[in-house]
Amino acid sequence: MKTLKIIKIGGNIIDDNEALHSFLKEFASIDGPKLLVHGGGKSATKLANQMKVEVKMIDGRRITDAETLDVITMVYAGKINKNIVAQLQASNCNAIGFSGADGNAIVSEKRPIKTIDYGFVGDVKKVNTNALEIILNNAIIPVFCAITHDGNGQLLNTNADTIASALAIDLSNIFNTELYYCFEKNGVLVDVNNNDSVIEHINSQTYQELKSNGIIYEGMLPKIDNCFHAITHNVNKVCIGKPEMLFNAKTKYTTITK
Amino acid sequence: MKTLKIIKIGGNIIDDNEALHSFLKEFASIDGPKLLVHGGGKSATKLANQMKVEVKMIDGRRITDAETLDVITMVYAGKINKNIVAQLQASNCNAIGFSGADGNAIVSEKRPIKTIDYGFVGDVKKVNTNALEIILNNAIIPVFCAITHDGNGQLLNTNADTIASALAIDLSNIFNTELYYCFEKNGVLVDVNNNDSVIEHINSQTYQELKSNGIIYEGMLPKIDNCFHAITHNVNKVCIGKPEMLFNAKTKYTTITK
Numbered sequence: 346m347k348t349l350k351i352i353k354i355g356g357n358i359i360d361d362n363e364a365l366h367s368f369l370k371e372f373a374s375i376d377g378p379k380l381l382v383h384g385g386g387k388s389a390t391k392l393a394n395q396m397k398v399e400v401k402m403i404d405g406r407r408i409t410d411a412e413t414l415d416v417i418t419m420v421y422a423g424k425i426n427k428n429i430v431a432q433l434q435a436s437n438c439n440a441i442g443f444s445g446a447d448g449n450a451i452v453s454e455k456r457p458i459k460t461i462d463y464g465f466v467g468d469v470k471k472v473n474t475n476a477l478e479i480i481l482n483n484a485i486i487p488v489f490c491a492i493t494h495d496g497n498g499q500l501l502n503t504n505a506d507t508i509a510s511a512l513a514i515d516l517s518n519i520f521n522t523e524l525y526y527c528f529e530k531n532g533v534l535v536d537v538n539n540n541d542s543v544i545e546h547i548n549s550q551t552y553q554e555l556k557s558n559g560i561i562y563e564g565m566l567p568k569i570d571n572c573f574h575a576i577t578h579n580v581n582k583v584c585i586g587k588p589e590m591l592f593n594a595k596t597k598y599t600t601i602t603k
Numbered sequence: 604m605k606t607l608k609i610i611k612i613g614g615n616i617i618d619d620n621e622a623l624h625s626f627l628k629e630f631a632s633i634d635g636p637k638l639l640v641h642g643g644g645k646s647a648t649k650l651a652n653q654m655k656v657e658v659k660m661i662d663g664r665r666i667t668d669a670e671t672l673d674v675i676t677m678v679y680a681g682k683i684n685k686n687i688v689a690q691l692q693a694s695n696c697n698a699i700g701f702s703g704a705d706g707n708a709i710v711s712e713k714r715p716i717k718t719i720d721y722g723f724v725g726d727v728k729k730v731n732t733n734a735l736e737i738i739l740n741n742a743i744i745p746v747f748c749a750i751t752h753d754g755n756g757q758l759l760n761t762n763a764d765t766i767a768s769a770l771a772i773d774l775s776n777i778f779n780t781e782l783y784y785c786f787e788k789n790g791v792l793v794d795v796n797n798n799d800s801v802i803e804h805i806n807s808q809t810y811q812e813l814k815s816n817g818i819i820y821e822g823m824l825p826k827i828d829n830c831f832h833a834i835t836h837n838v839n840k841v842c843i844g845k846p847e848m849l850f851n852a853k854t855k856y857t858t859i860t861k
Contacts, residue, residue, distance in 0.1 A: 423681020431704040435756035446689040498693035
């Protein structure tokens, strides 16, 4: 089986034109099958403000009402996704932009209302790999934004980290999948203020310790949970760090193992 | 060679949720290879107004500055394209949304400045059919918005009618292509106020007569020129009319012949 690299980039790269441009040039140069998943960054909030769409938060979490879903679809699937694809084409990387609706690639389910109604937020239910397989086997590079659909015509806002891990898990039937979460830090850090304090390896046992010691907490928890979910579901390699981990052998980063 | 139907829909359907929904259900039911090209409708102007992006016109023509290009990319490639794809998936039609940047499908050239600087407007230079061929041969349906790229990372606003004819012409190497321009009238009319006065056949000779009689004028001229360009460049069939021409054998419409 060939190796497929699935790379997720977040707001810190998306929001910085120069960083994005130089990342995409390097991404284009990666040999072999690859797939990019991008988050949203701050443009969606900026557009919502310009459009006077109210940002609704409950318990610190953003609610995706119909207007917000429109904003997200326009920014993620439109502006960000198409500009990334055009830039990749300029580096001779033949990319095609995807939402989960395209090729029916990711079907999700509107999050059930328990205590909070998150609105048009989707939890991944099923990945359909057939269109992706055809595309990847023809050396075309899928670029995913964080939008899925429910199969009944409704688009849904979906977490980009989850999209990346769901794709890595389901594409592991066809490829040796490797999952790279790129963010602004060098990896999981012992001291959040010291970018040199990278924990290079975390396994399920040390993860428990790091959680009980309070070293991994809050926002990092769902990220690392996603990583463990992937590594325990047939993904060959799961890494967290700066994008440099992909291009520079000297870069330190965190690798998650079972 | 198989027959490929290339269908272009415009603002009158895009702006009417119910009309769009029922068109997409019928489109999904068309047998064999097919490809949809959609225009923009009024949402882009609405968004520009909400964002306080000034609509710049010179000699009655809209100028696409950088902000306007963003608006168009968000609305056409984001909101409209993804909602169409999601609705097609709901009718078991496996669609993938495309701009000209995706799969490097349509490379265009920024319109040279003569008397008017149209801004980020692109004239089609080259269609690359390889990604489209792979997709169509796997029974996946491309859905194009009216955005192309210049191959150097720049997205460009491009006329949807031209995109449809360029695709029909270049895909004629692989398919028998048929081009259907759907709009709000039953076809080319002798009397613009009488929807029953359809001219069922126009050839290059009668076209000259219709122009000199003033029956075809203004906005219809580039539309019909596009049709003649297609029919004289290997497209097998070129028709103009209401979408019903595709689904109801009794519907009258205009067919362009050499």
